[in-house]
Amino acid sequence: MVQKRRGGAYRGKGKEPSLFTVKAVFILDNDGNRLLSKYYDPELYPSMKEQKNFEKNVFNKTHKADNEIAFLEGMTIVYKSSIDLFFYVVGSAQENELMLMSVLNCLFDSLSQILRKNVERRCLLDNMEGVFLVVDEIIDGGVILECDPQQFYRRSTTE
Template sequence: MDSTSLEPSLYTVKAVFILDNDGNRLLSKYYDPELYPSMKEQKNFERNVFNKTHKADNEIAFLEGMTIVYKSSIDLFFYVVGSAQENELMLMSVLNCMFESLSHILRKNVERRCLLDNMEGVFLVVDEIIDGGVILESDPQQVLQKVNYRLMSEPAYGFVLLDYITGNLEAQADRSQLL
């Protein structure tokens, strides 16, 4: 058997990260431990990606043998990194799913301050879309349902975190009547 037949056929992601408009890391998840094993190498890679993309009006870049799709919003830059052989459209669907899910959770206010105030929800969204580098979901509605279900099963102080984040006062009132 040759080595190409042993490679996984699943769509995969090497890394996901969100940077602010100065190139500072707000969130990062690297799924390939051999890609950039140290924090210094990761931040250097992120800085190189940011320098190449922050003024460009594109959606895709190729750097250091990686395919990078990205999107900006107000003062944030969202990046999804895949191997050079990865399907760019699949990477873009992951990026769009992440952005649309976060946009909904943050009530269309996708900016640095709101993102930092709601990091728990942000990590849940990323973890629902990608697990260990494998793309699990690309539909934002499915992601939101799963995140909402997960948060509903763990009420904190009599309310559900997603209801609090999204301002869903009706759901909070309904649950308080049940208690």
């Protein structure tokens, strides 16, 4: 039996919607090298080798594509590129693409504000502490906390 819901379908009985929406977030450079990654599902890719292999496969599938969404290894992946960076948000195959895209847009827009619209590899590496803070403020353990970059930016400038 397949239960339908907006944005996808649940496979089998007993699968309930979960707050644990995001499986992973990572940022790669133009060559597919990891600059930042956070995996929220310990069973998904438990070893560093498996994670890097997954990231390489994702990069190979997406770095020349003009799309914003990909499906690979049973995962829904939304992505965006900027100058020499690729931003990825990964969810399960059943996940709502619009939710994942809102996380991706919040991440990109928040970083754009913090990096003063200079979202490129060098600036990202120079401000890595802020980049990790942005990711941690948007997602906690796979749960989406914030999708509005303006709220995040206001909160970070008043603290």
